[in-house]
Amino acid sequence: MGKKRKHxxxxxxxxxNKEETAIERPxxxxxxxxxxxxxxxxxxxxxxxxxxxxxxxxxxSRRISFRYRHLMLNLVSLLPHCKKDNKVESKxxxxxxxxELVELKSCSSCLFFECRKGKDLYLWMAKCPNGPSVKFLVNxxxxxxxxxxxxxxxxGSRPIxxxxxxxxxxPHWKLLKEMxxxxxxxxxxxxKSKPFYDHVFVFSILDDHxxxxxxxxxxPHTGTQKIDRGDLEKMTLVEVGPRFCLNPIxxxxxxxxxxxxxxxxxxxxxxxxxxxxxxxxxxxxxxxxKAKTRRKMHQLSNPLEVDExxxxxxx
Amino acid sequence: MMVKDELAxxxxxxxxxxxxxxxxxxxxxxxxxxxxxxxxxxxAVYNRDGLxxxxxxxxxxxxxxxxxxxxxxxxxxxxxxxxxxxxxxxxFFTQALDGARQTYLSFQSKGEPFLRPADYYAEMxxxxxxxxxxxxxxxxxxxxxxxSEERRKARDNKKLAKEVQAQKMxxxxxxxxxxxxxxxxxxxxxxxxxFDKEGAAGLDLPFDEGDTKPFQRSNKKRPGVSPxxxxxxxxxxxxxxxxxxGKGPDKKRKSREFRDSKFGFGGRKGLKKQNTAxxxxxxxxxxxxxxxxxKNKRAKR
Numbered sequence: 001m002g003k004k005r006k007h008x009x010x011x012x013x014x015x016x017n018k019e020e021t022a023i024e025r026p027x028x029x030x031x032x033x034x035x036x037x038x039x040x041x042x043x044x045x046x047x048x049x050x051x052x053x054x055x056x057x058x059x060x061s062r063r064i065s066f067r068y069r070h071l072m073l074n075l076v077s078l079l080p081h082c083k084k085d086n087k088v089e090s091k092x093x094x095x096x097x098x099x100e101l102v103e104l105k106s107c108s109s110c111l112f113f114e115c116r117k118g119k120d121l122y123l124w125m126a127k128c129p130n131g132p133s134v135k136f137l138v139n140x141x142x143x144x145x146x147x148x149x150x151x152x153x154x155x156g157s158r159p160i161x162x163x164x165x166x167x168x169x170x171p172h173w174k175l176l177k178e179m180x181x182x183x184x185x186x187x188x189x190x191x192k193s194k195p196f197y198d199h200v201f202v203f204s205i206l207d208d209h210x211x212x213x214x215x216x217x218x219x220p221h222t223g224t225q226k227i228d229r230g231d232l233e234k235m236t237l238v239e240v241g242p243r244f245c246l247n248p249i250x251x252x253x254x255x256x257x258x259x260x261x262x263x264x265x266x267x268x269x270x271x272x273x274x275x276x277x278x279x280x281x282x283x284x285x286x287x288x289x290k291a292k293t294r295r296k297m298h299q300l301s302n303p304l305e306v307d308e309x310x311x312x313x314x315x
Numbered sequence: 316m317m318v319k320d321e322l323a324x325x326x327x328x329x330x331x332x333x334x335x336x337x338x339x340x341x342x343x344x345x346x347x348x349x350x351x352x353x354x355x356x357x358x359a360v361y362n363r364d365g366l367x368x369x370x371x372x373x374x375x376x377x378x379x380x381x382x383x384x385x386x387x388x389x390x391x392x393x394x395x396x397x398x399x400x401x402x403x404x405x406x407f408f409t410q411a412l413d414g415a416r417q418t419y420l421s422f423q424s425k426g427e428p429f430l431r432p433a434d435y436y437a438e439m440x441x442x443x444x445x446x447x448x449x450x451x452x453x454x455x456x457x458x459x460x461x462x463s464e465e466r467r468k469a470r471d472n473k474k475l476a477k478e479v480q481a482q483k484m485x486x487x488x489x490x491x492x493x494x495x496x497x498x499x500x501x502x503x504x505x506x507x508x509x510f511d512k513e514g515a516a517g518l519d520l521p522f523d524e525g526d527t528k529p530f531q532r533s534n535k536k537r538p539g540v541s542p543x544x545x546x547x548x549x550x551x552x553x554x555x556x557x558x559x560x561g562k563g564p565d566k567k568r569k570s571r572e573f574r575d576s577k578f579g580f581g582g583r584k585g586l587k588k589q590n591t592a593x594x595x596x597x598x599x600x601x602x603x604x605x606x607x608x609x610k611n612k613r614a615k616r
Binding site: 050052077078127130131132144145147150152153154155156157158159160161162163164165166167168171172174175178179181182185187188194195196197198200202204206207209211213215217219232235236237240251253259260261262263264265266267268 | 352355356357359360361362363365366367369370372373374375376379380382383384385386387388389390391392395397403406407408410411412413414415416418419420422428429430431432435437438439440441445446448449452453
């Protein structure tokens, strides 16, 4: 009991805006006679009793293609702290419904896979009650089912999250890093998590895209848990999958909406790309016609000179 | 630009894993490959303060224990070409490996368990059936490689054998040629030297030289043939085929055979009865006909 109370206090301190009701709670200790809780003690307990209660809602839009659905299911299997939900109709008003859904499921963040035209996959990553949300375009998807990815690891073991150095350079990357850390990291002492660590997530920024990889740590360890340099040298990684590449499009201040904080200046929508290609293809015929007329005009303007010897041998 | 490398990456890997999606994927990639904004658009929103504010809102307390976050930041990083698949994947791999090692060390120093013990069994991310498939594929790949290796070896062997055979044939032809040559040489030599004395112009058969051996009776003892046997051992070999009717005839036959082999049966007898130079010049017995004949008769008996 006492522990729990302390924890709610500290959480209120940690992210006060999230649980405002926690402040109103009377400050009581277990036995009720230690009313004056000093600042120092408070701080110390905040470190000890911080509890990550992250819960992620994972869902997708209707008409998602099988490959992307498999990707989603893979992520579900990687995140023991997630809840999978039914498909959601992808409309303009989906933000409101999704927010509602997240609240209903008492989750604190959401991964929403939105498939458009059966081709393009967008990933919404949102901190839910009021946190920021990001929309990505997902490229280069490889699911875990691919036989090339030969690794395997415990279901629910906590991943080690590695970030490339350029995550600390720009504010929007910093924000993304924090979000990745909270959403993809399994909370400590989560009841579904296993007490060992045997896989690594890689988040790496290359060419303004976030690349995701998942590796199994395989190590021929001899003793139980001894420090052995040889072991460390022998440690290798086997890729488990999935792989994908996220191209951030926009960052919003609210969850599934709100003012835009960041917009990718290089982003071109896949629809635009397709239409451009179509235009180029259409231009082929027009070009041909144009060339033909030009040739004709040229011939008309420069008529051939009459050959004066043409009739010489005729008669 | 970056999409190009994706295409490069996807295509070789997708080839076998899911062919049905590959074409679609490829199309998509091709589409994207065409366009990427070269210049950053100027209207793009970038609210630095807002971003930092949101970051402060959501971030966990700073003094939080690291074990909650479990994050490893890479300190230094070389610039990697995105289009180079190998370099890119290697960069990811090293990032992961460094992270894993670092974490391993920190966990070891704290004395907390890190890797899964060998006897800890629990549900895995990929099912056993799937892993079986993976294993099967790896094995199949290995087998394929071995087979191709074997085939290559066989091909090489065949080539080698052919060469050896050709060499042999060449040698044989050479030998033959040499033999013929030597015979010709010998013939010429003979023609030049002692051949004229004999006078037989057309007949130059090499009877009375070392090469006449095939026409001479070999001095070797033939097995099963008695020394004086002129029937070529036919008496001993053939005799058995006639016999086989009781003991008596068999015995008789044996003695007959012996006598035949000794005194001759079949074959030419004439030479035995003819005079030779020796007998004609032998005057030991005097000139009386009777004596000579008597002696001769005695010897013959």
